[in-house]
Amino acid sequence: xxxxxxxxxxxxxxxxxxxxxxxxxxxxxxxxxxxxxxxxxxxxxxxxxxxxxxxxxxxxxxxxxxxxxxxxxxxxxxxxxxxxxxxxxxxxxxxxxxxxxxxxxxxxxxxxxxxxxxxxxxxxxxxxxxxxxxxxxxxxxxxxxxxxxxxxxxxxxxxxxxxxxxxxxxxxxxxxxxxxxxxxxxxxxxxxxxxxxxxxxxxxxxxxxxxxxxxxxxxxxxxxxxxxxxxxxxxxxxxxxxxxxxxxxxxxxxxxxxxxxxxxxx
Numbered sequence: 001x002x003x004x005x006x007x008x009x010x011x012x013x014x015x016x017x018x019x020x021x022x023x024x025x026x027x028x029x030x031x032x033x034x035x036x037x038x039x040x041x042x043x044x045x046x047x048x049x050x051x052x053x054x055x056x057x058x059x060x061x062x063x064x065x066x067x068x069x070x071x072x073x074x075x076x077x078x079x080x081x082x083x084x085x086x087x088x089x090x091x092x093x094x095x096x097x098x099x100x101x102x103x104x105x106x107x108x109x110x111x112x113x114x115x116x117x118x119x120x121x122x123x124x125x126x127x128x129x130x131x132x133x134x135x136x137x138x139x140x141x142x143x144x145x146x147x148x149x150x151x152x153x154x155x156x157x158x159x160x161x162x163x164x165x166x167x168x169x170x171x172x173x174x175x176x177x178x179x180x181x182x183x184x185x186x187x188x189x190x191x192x193x194x195x196x197x198x199x200x201x202x203x204x205x206x207x208x209x210x211x212x213x214x215x216x217x218x219x220x221x222x223x224x225x226x227x228x229x230x231x232x233x234x235x236x237x238x239x240x241x242x243x244x245x246x247x248x249x250x251x252x253x254x255x256x257x258x259x260x261x262x263x264x265x266x
Contacts, residue, residue, distance in 0.1 A: 012234065074218060088226050091190055092149075092188060094132075119132075129148065130220070155178055
């Protein structure tokens, strides 16, 4: 059975998140295909929504294909981490460091192997769900930042974390994860606007993109992680409201408009 591209593609994609927020991506023509149909054309590696302010970097990116590929890959990783973190029951922001007395922090292959073994074991035995982003120290060693659920035991570190609230400083307990045997750990229970915490984690991917993937990946994830509800639509390019921002992929002859909000009405 054959169908035309117009019958099989849509020009808009909306993602809905459990907190009632949504993100709408509108393309200048239909590119979002339906599952189960093969597309004879290769659209290439189209980007997810870029960081705001990156639209003017397209020309420079074309002059530096390796850097452009890395940035595009990082943008897609950011979008993926954002989706998983916004939709999953993740309760703590964690930082995991590596003790040089216990592991060679500069042997990346051995380090990733040990780390993945530890994570996979906790997923199977304790129901851990996690998203972790590696970051390089100035000396070339790594540590990890990310989000986890409540599967692991925590102990009070005796330290308080503060932030400036509307009525003055607000204080939160800082915990340790005794199950993390490869180094040192801190865990802070998520508070306030969840999207801000998720975007904070995503910023480490942007930072990582400057030097390329660490251990072959921008992030590591596992356990019971969920994704947003996604729907494909046909929408006019010029809608009733202004987009949050716009960007173009000139090599594909495409332009995109990005909208966001809460409580989308069909």
